[in-house]
Amino acid sequence: MPSSVMPTTSRSDGHPSPAAVSTIGLRKSYGDKTVLDGIDLHIPAGSVFALLGPNGAGKTTAVKILSTLVSADGGQAQVAGHDVAAAPDGVRAAIGVTGQFSAVDGLITGEENMLLMADLHHLSKREGRRVTAELLERFDLVEAAKKPAQSYSGGMKRRLDIAMTLVGDPRIIFLDEPTTGLDPRSRHNMWQIIRELVSDGVTVFLTTQYLEEADELADRIAVLNDGRIAAEGTAEELKRLIPGGHVRLRFCDPSAYRSAAEALREVTRDDEALALQIPSDGSQRELRSILDWLDSLGIEADELTVHTPDLDDVFFALTSSTVPSPRGRRDQPKDAR
Amino acid sequence: MSTLSLTLRDSSTMLRRNLLHMRRYPSLTLNLLLTPVMMLLLFAYVFGDVMSAGITGGGADRSRYLAYLVPGILMLTIGGTTIGSAVSVAMDMTEGIIARFRTMAIHRGSVLIGHVVGSVLQCLMSVVLVGAVAVAIGFRAKDATALEWLLAVGLLALVSLSLTWIAVGMGLSSPNAEAAGNNALPLMILPLLSSAFVPVDAMPGWFRPIAEYQPFTPAIETVRGLLLGTEIGHNGWLAVAWCLGLTALGYLWSRSLFGRDPK
Numbered sequence: 001m002p003s004s005v006m007p008t009t010s011r012s013d014g015h016p017s018p019a020a021v022s023t024i025g026l027r028k029s030y031g032d033k034t035v036l037d038g039i040d041l042h043i044p045a046g047s048v049f050a051l052l053g054p055n056g057a058g059k060t061t062a063v064k065i066l067s068t069l070v071s072a073d074g075g076q077a078q079v080a081g082h083d084v085a086a087a088p089d090g091v092r093a094a095i096g097v098t099g100q101f102s103a104v105d106g107l108i109t110g111e112e113n114m115l116l117m118a119d120l121h122h123l124s125k126r127e128g129r130r131v132t133a134e135l136l137e138r139f140d141l142v143e144a145a146k147k148p149a150q151s152y153s154g155g156m157k158r159r160l161d162i163a164m165t166l167v168g169d170p171r172i173i174f175l176d177e178p179t180t181g182l183d184p185r186s187r188h189n190m191w192q193i194i195r196e197l198v199s200d201g202v203t204v205f206l207t208t209q210y211l212e213e214a215d216e217l218a219d220r221i222a223v224l225n226d227g228r229i230a231a232e233g234t235a236e237e238l239k240r241l242i243p244g245g246h247v248r249l250r251f252c253d254p255s256a257y258r259s260a261a262e263a264l265r266e267v268t269r270d271d272e273a274l275a276l277q278i279p280s281d282g283s284q285r286e287l288r289s290i291l292d293w294l295d296s297l298g299i300e301a302d303e304l305t306v307h308t309p310d311l312d313d314v315f316f317a318l319t320s321s322t323v324p325s326p327r328g329r330r331d332q333p334k335d336a337r
Numbered sequence: 338m339s340t341l342s343l344t345l346r347d348s349s350t351m352l353r354r355n356l357l358h359m360r361r362y363p364s365l366t367l368n369l370l371l372t373p374v375m376m377l378l379l380f381a382y383v384f385g386d387v388m389s390a391g392i393t394g395g396g397a398d399r400s401r402y403l404a405y406l407v408p409g410i411l412m413l414t415i416g417g418t419t420i421g422s423a424v425s426v427a428m429d430m431t432e433g434i435i436a437r438f439r440t441m442a443i444h445r446g447s448v449l450i451g452h453v454v455g456s457v458l459q460c461l462m463s464v465v466l467v468g469a470v471a472v473a474i475g476f477r478a479k480d481a482t483a484l485e486w487l488l489a490v491g492l493l494a495l496v497s498l499s500l501t502w503i504a505v506g507m508g509l510s511s512p513n514a515e516a517a518g519n520n521a522l523p524l525m526i527l528p529l530l531s532s533a534f535v536p537v538d539a540m541p542g543w544f545r546p547i548a549e550y551q552p553f554t555p556a557i558e559t560v561r562g563l564l565l566g567t568e569i570g571h572n573g574w575l576a577v578a579w580c581l582g583l584t585a586l587g588y589l590w591s592r593s594l595f596g597r598d599p600k
């Protein structure tokens with residue numbers, strides 16, 4: 001097996017940082033539909049990386065390529081220091097994968113599924129039984145252990161799926177929508193388990209539709225849209241990217257609105273809704289100074305709401321081509337705090 | 338771990354998985370036995386008297402026709418069982434766990450080898466069961482030596498192996514279980530068109546090539562020769578050559594199908 005050199009592990013600042021996953025210009029198309037159109041990633045070992053994106057953005061495709069399930073059409077990808085195309089077995093030895101769709105053997109029991117994994121990881125009989133018992137316990141599957149997996153509920157299958165991925169202590173874990181279909185308790189349980197894995201130095205690559213989940217877990221987040229990474233950074237960095245935080249003033253009287261808009265100048269106007277948006281981080285101090293400023297100008301709005309940006313805003317702003325209007329959504333009253 | 342021991346270890350793990358499936362769902366295996374057993378009874382008791390006229394050249398003799406019939410029925414059993422293998426491979430490929438296997442550092446072919454070995458064992462078990470029914474209704478091979486029995490069983494196993502690899506290829510190339518069942522139908526039809534029920538000499542001239550140039554006829558003639566002492570001639574080598582050829586073909590075909598990106 002060729003031991004691969006990793007050109008991508010040196011960042012531009014010259015300091016090599018061990019990358020668990022790195023890609024350059026990764027491309028994939030199905031027929032004439034381009035799914036991934038040049039993806040560059042650099043995921044340091046021991047971190048949690050979340051890939052967000054609307055349905056059909058190519059998240060699963062990215063996971064499939066990085067986990068050696070399908071081959072890319074172009075670009076390079078290295079996982080655990082091995083090229084996914086040239087040394088797939090090196091990659092496979094380091095990773096654990098829980099795909100978007102259930103990957104359990106429905107005809108045999110949950111316990112047999114776990115023992116099957118232990119055998120395929122070449123664990124001894126004793127070790128295999130120990131790991132199986134431990135993981136079944138950890139994922140709350142002891143009672144169901146002796147039942148055929150096809151009789152499990154969706155959430156139970158999901159948990160078994162992830163338990164099977166953890167047999168063999170993978171150093172890099174791919175989780176494609178790990179908590180979809182889990183109830184709130186199981187979801188928090190899963191988050192806890194992911195945090196424990198990370199504290200053991202495991203690298204986690206997850207995709208999710210729950211922005212809250214990315215916010216909770218991920219060190220870095222990338223938003224995939226139209227086959228490209230639309231933005232990448234920490235949750236904080238992403239939130240700063242978009243003009244999300246603001247104070248919104250709404251007027252009933254058009255003439256009051258117009259005079260306020262002229263007086264305030266540095267604001268975003270929404271003429272239809274007769275609303276003005278003043279950028280703000282939402283802190284008490286800034287809010288007070290805004291109020292003082294409005295008072296000094298003699299502006300009296302009929303409604304004042306404070307908006308802080310969340311990942312939802314980032315998501316909608318960055319993937320706006322696929323949703324009707326991020327503005328329209330943000331104007332809904334439920335966003336007001 | 339060396340490649341060979343990795344292959345053996347992972348393949349035996351996969352075999353255990355397949356045997357577990359068979360044990361949990363025995364009805365699938367048993368259903369496959371229905372057709373050959375029915376054919377055996379039908380030909381022995383209903384058509385037997387008429388058919389035997391073509392073989393013994395005169396007087397009806399059911400027990401002699403039964404002896405003629407059984408080797409062909411055993412091949413038919415194998416053909417039918419391998420259709421089941423094609424179906425179960427196609428079904429298995431739609432299971433998510435196959436994707437999981439593909440992302441694990443295991444021997445790539447172990448999934449298929451597990452299916453093949455499991456299917457060969459299933460074939461042999463079916464042959465034993467159908468053979469037992471044959472013996473129960475009066476089939477005897479008194480003159481066969483132990484070596485001849487061994488060779489006959491060996492050939493049956495070899496036929497199972499070659500047809501299973503072909504069936505696995507058929508299963509892999511089919512989008513779903515029903516399609517696999519249809520695509521694999523020739524495995525059951527070919528023995529019907531062979532010398533299983535009547536000798537090639539008794540067939541109309543235009544039909545003879547169909548019966549002659551296919552794997553089942555030489556294989557059946559060889560088993561007949563081994564168990565009943567009829568002339569084997571070149572059929573022995575022909576049968577072995579067919580089997581080895583089909584095994585190689587089925588193996589390479591299956592491997593290349595499985596090596597492709599999954600859909």
Ligand SMILES: Nc1ncnc2c1ncn2[C@@H]1O[C@H](COP(=O)(O)OP(=O)(O)OP(=O)(O)O)[C@@H](O)[C@H]1O
Nearest residue numbers: 030035053054055056057058059060061062100600
């Ligand atoms: N095997 C395939 N053949 C053809 N097109 C495919 C195939 N797999 C995926 N696609 C297409 O690629 C695009 C990306 O699919 P992918 O499953 O990666 O999206 P995703 O981001 O995971 O979406 P979701 O959030 O719905 O899971 C989709 O348009 C899909 O139709």
Ligand SMILES: [Mg+2]
Nearest residue numbers: 059060061100
């Ligand atoms: Mg997906």
